[in-house]
Amino acid sequence: MADRQLMTGNEAMAEAAIRAGCRTYFGYPITPQNEILEYMAAHLPRAGGTFLQAESEVAAINMCYGAAAAGVRTMTSSSSPGVSLKMEGISYLAGADLPCVILNVARGGPGLGNIAPAQGDYFQATKGGGHGDYRLIVLAPSTAQEAADLAGLAFDLSDQYRVPALILADGMLGQMMEPVALPPHRDPATLPPKPWALTGAKGRDPNYIASFALEPTVLRDLNVRRHARYREIEAREVRWEEVATADAEVLLVAYGTMGRIAKTVVRRGRERGIRVGLLRPITLWPFPYSPIRKLAERVRAVLTVELSAGQMWEDVRLAVEGRCATPFYGEMGGVVPTPSEILTEVMRHV
Amino acid sequence: MSSTDTMTKVFARPRSLTEKPFTYCPGCDHGLLTRILAGAIDKLGIQERTVIIAPVGCAVFAYEWFRCDGIQASHGRAAAVATGLKRANPDLIVISYQGDGDLAAIGTAETIHAANRGEAITVIFVNNQIYGMTGGQMAPTTLAGQRATSCPEGRDVRTMGHPLPVAEMIATLAAPAYVTRQSLHDPKHVAQATKAVEKALRYQVEGKGYSLVEVLSTCPTGWRMPPAVAHKHVADVVTGAFPLGDLVDRG
Amino acid sequence: MPNGMVVVDRERCKGCGLCVGVCPFGVLELSATYNSAGYPVVSASHPEKCTGCTLCAQTCPDVALEVYREKAVAGSAVGSSAETPTDHR
Numbered sequence: 269m270a271d272r273q274l275m276t277g278n279e280a281m282a283e284a285a286i287r288a289g290c291r292t293y294f295g296y297p298i299t300p301q302n303e304i305l306e307y308m309a310a311h312l313p314r315a316g317g318t319f320l321q322a323e324s325e326v327a328a329i330n331m332c333y334g335a336a337a338a339g340v341r342t343m344t345s346s347s348s349p350g351v352s353l354k355m356e357g358i359s360y361l362a363g364a365d366l367p368c369v370i371l372n373v374a375r376g377g378p379g380l381g382n383i384a385p386a387q388g389d390y391f392q393a394t395k396g397g398g399h400g401d402y403r404l405i406v407l408a409p410s411t412a413q414e415a416a417d418l419a420g421l422a423f424d425l426s427d428q429y430r431v432p433a434l435i436l437a438d439g440m441l442g443q444m445m446e447p448v449a450l451p452p453h454r455d456p457a458t459l460p461p462k463p464w465a466l467t468g469a470k471g472r473d474p475n476y477i478a479s480f481a482l483e484p485t486v487l488r489d490l491n492v493r494r495h496a497r498y499r500e501i502e503a504r505e506v507r508w509e510e511v512a513t514a515d516a517e518v519l520l521v522a523y524g525t526m527g528r529i530a531k532t533v534v535r536r537g538r539e540r541g542i543r544v545g546l547l548r549p550i551t552l553w554p555f556p557y558s559p560i561r562k563l564a565e566r567v568r569a570v571l572t573v574e575l576s577a578g579q580m581w582e583d584v585r586l587a588v589e590g591r592c593a594t595p596f597y598g599e600m601g602g603v604v605p606t607p608s609e610i611l612t613e614v615m616r617h618v
Numbered sequence: 619m620s621s622t623d624t625m626t627k628v629f630a631r632p633r634s635l636t637e638k639p640f641t642y643c644p645g646c647d648h649g650l651l652t653r654i655l656a657g658a659i660d661k662l663g664i665q666e667r668t669v670i671i672a673p674v675g676c677a678v679f680a681y682e683w684f685r686c687d688g689i690q691a692s693h694g695r696a697a698a699v700a701t702g703l704k705r706a707n708p709d710l711i712v713i714s715y716q717g718d719g720d721l722a723a724i725g726t727a728e729t730i731h732a733a734n735r736g737e738a739i740t741v742i743f744v745n746n747q748i749y750g751m752t753g754g755q756m757a758p759t760t761l762a763g764q765r766a767t768s769c770p771e772g773r774d775v776r777t778m779g780h781p782l783p784v785a786e787m788i789a790t791l792a793a794p795a796y797v798t799r800q801s802l803h804d805p806k807h808v809a810q811a812t813k814a815v816e817k818a819l820r821y822q823v824e825g826k827g828y829s830l831v832e833v834l835s836t837c838p839t840g841w842r843m844p845p846a847v848a849h850k851h852v853a854d855v856v857t858g859a860f861p862l863g864d865l866v867d868r869g
Numbered sequence: 870m871p872n873g874m875v876v877v878d879r880e881r882c883k884g885c886g887l888c889v890g891v892c893p894f895g896v897l898e899l900s901a902t903y904n905s906a907g908y909p910v911v912s913a914s915h916p917e918k919c920t921g922c923t924l925c926a927q928t929c930p931d932v933a934l935e936v937y938r939e940k941a942v943a944g945s946a947v948g949s950s951a952e953t954p955t956d957h958r
């Protein structure tokens with residue numbers, strides 16, 4: 269039976285992580301995600317796990333690297349500037365094929381920016397961020413419920429594919445309080461075994477974990493094998509939501525907090541007889557290119573709405589490939605457009 | 619010559635070493651210290667529960683030299699990786715092996731905070747006063763006046779800082795169980811360093827907490843000295859700047 | 870003085886000469902022969918002088934030396950000078 273509680277998006281992700289069997293958490297304070305750190309400090313030890321406030325985001329992600337190598341589900345959370353600091357560590361996790369969940373409750377940038385909701389970290393999350401040819405599984409919740417659901421999914425996908433998973437949220441989602449149906453607790457002992465983990469070379473050959481291979485052909489082959497897994501993820505794990513797309517003339521594409529606002533736009537538009545629909549990517553990587561492409565065959569315009577200068581917009585245009593118009597509407601710096609502003613923009617394309 | 623039938627082996631390759639040859643330059647103390655560490659792992663019988671953390675530096679391959687589980691850490695972060703491993707699985711014996719650029723420049727924060735938390739890990743700190751791997755640049759431990767490729771006129775302490783006394787700094791903290799500085803420049807010191815490494819590991823096995831074994835080491839290549847001359851330099855000069863001995867022993 | 874014997878793993882030796890310098894009895898010498906990696910290798914030019922004290926092996930950075938000593942007669946403390954394990958089972 270699902271356990272229903274009123275909680276913020278931040279708390280929902282933290283609680284869902286514990287219920288998913290996360291047993292180590294390493295973090296560093298930064299607004300607007302402090303509630304995750306504090307929730308873990310209060311609740312993870314009670315679940316038999318380890319909470320540690322690290323000396324920096326750099327240390328925190330490297331602690332995750334160690335804990336992940338030990339075969340234990342591990343998570344860190346931060347907000348934009350802190351996530352920038354984690355990038356080398358994330359690249360090492362990717363290069364060493366270690367599972368780990370990273371929460372970015374993003375804020376306005378660049379630099380210190382502000383603590384208002386923003387989506388300027390899309391490139392960082394989906395196009396690298398750290399160095400080298402790697403991918404992260406990137407999940408973008410739009411409600412507290414979905415934040416909880418995706419936190420659990422992030423652990424499972426990360427373990428299954430040995431690819432780090434990042435949840436891209438923002439302060440609005442993180443702070444908003446909503447009823448959440450929580451998943452049951454999972455006993456870490458019942459999770460699939462990790463024969464590659466560093467548990468001590470007892471009765472087996474040593475396990476080695478590294479992202480290092482001096483010989484180019486060896487490193488190439490490691491990359492090729494990893495990219496084969498990426499292809500599998502692209503084939504199997506794309507997730508998105510469609511709202512009123514069947515007869516849409518204008519298709520909105522928006523994710524996260526903006527996706528939630530876009531739903532309101534669709535509702536209000538439909539009330540006024542405007543044939544507007546929404547495709548909300550849930551996985552930002554793998555990105556829902558083909559569902560967007562299919563809809564682009566029959567709409568007049570695909571309008572991307574983001575809290576950025578147009579980052580996901582590039583992926584939307586790659587999906588549409590000239591099949592229809594691809595306008596963009598966005599705000600930066602933590603300014604959140606209202607549904608009526610967006611609706612006005614929609615009207616320009618019907 | 620006597621045959622091995624009538625003889626006993628009194629010095630053998632430690633069982634905790636794999637067959638892989640070391641990638642170090644001829645006469646480099648890194649190799650000697652690796653052997654000492656493997657010998658200590660054998661002696662304590664902990665090969666099956668040990669994880670070796672290799673740094674970025676000339677010891678980057680170290681995770682493959684031990685018949686123990688191993689992991690390679692990003693530059694300077696080995697103490698954080700060690701923290702993650704040990705916290706995730708306290709039954710592991712976690713050994714972080716790091717150079718002076720790695721531990722005392724880029725990784726200073728992780729080093730100090732792991733020590734200050736008293737993480738139950740063993741840190742083997744190779745102080746060779748230089749960045750060996752990248753070609754002999756100045757390290758935080760480079761001696762005053764010592765030449766390196768990035769201080770060709772010698773380290774000017776007025777603008778480049780003084781050699782960083784890592785063991786002394788760590789010794790000011792409340793948590794560490796054992797902090798010592800050792801050297802490998804002659805057999806007597808090798809024997810002492812061996813005992814120190816064993817003690818540091820024993821303390822971890824006994825749950826006594828954090829240890830740091832700083833080891834004055836040579837970099838014959840970076841110092842541009844033949845190996846034996848480099849050992850004499852450690853005896854005559856380096857031990858003057860970095861005094862040897864135990865600084866903390868809370869065993 | 871016990872009789873000892875030092876065995877050089879020619880492929881591991883890098884010819885650094887450290888063992889030559891620490892041997893108290895002048896047993897070892899850098900030979901004019903090279904291994905497959907191109908390093909000159911050390912050899913026991915005066916094997917009869919070896920006591921099996923293990924100082925050379927304890928100094929070798931590449932673990933290229935093994936040392937044997939004549940089987941212990943009662944009372945002698947074989948292995949006491951070597952802090953490294955003597956057990957090779």
Ligand SMILES: Cc1ncc(C[n+]2csc(CCOP(=O)(O)OP(=O)(O)O)c2C)c(N)n1
Nearest residue numbers: 674675676693717718719720748749750751
């Ligand atoms: C983030 C980062 N910065 C710089 C380097 C380049 N780098 C590789 S090894 C090294 C210095 C290592 O020196 P030290 O820790 O003293 O080890 P040694 O080689 O002397 O044993 C540096 C700067 C790197 N790999 N990663």
Ligand code: SF4
Nearest residue numbers: 642643646676750837
């Ligand atoms: S560069 Fe220096 S520290 Fe590195 S292997 Fe060579 S001698 Fe040793």
Ligand code: SF4
Nearest residue numbers: 892919920922923925
């Ligand atoms: S064991 Fe002692 S005597 Fe024999 S070669 Fe080595 S150092 Fe010389």
Ligand code: SF4
Nearest residue numbers: 882883885886888929
């Ligand atoms: S110390 Fe070792 S590597 Fe150096 S010359 Fe002697 S046997 Fe060879």
Ligand SMILES: [Mg+2]
Nearest residue numbers: 717718748750
């Ligand atoms: Mg160095």
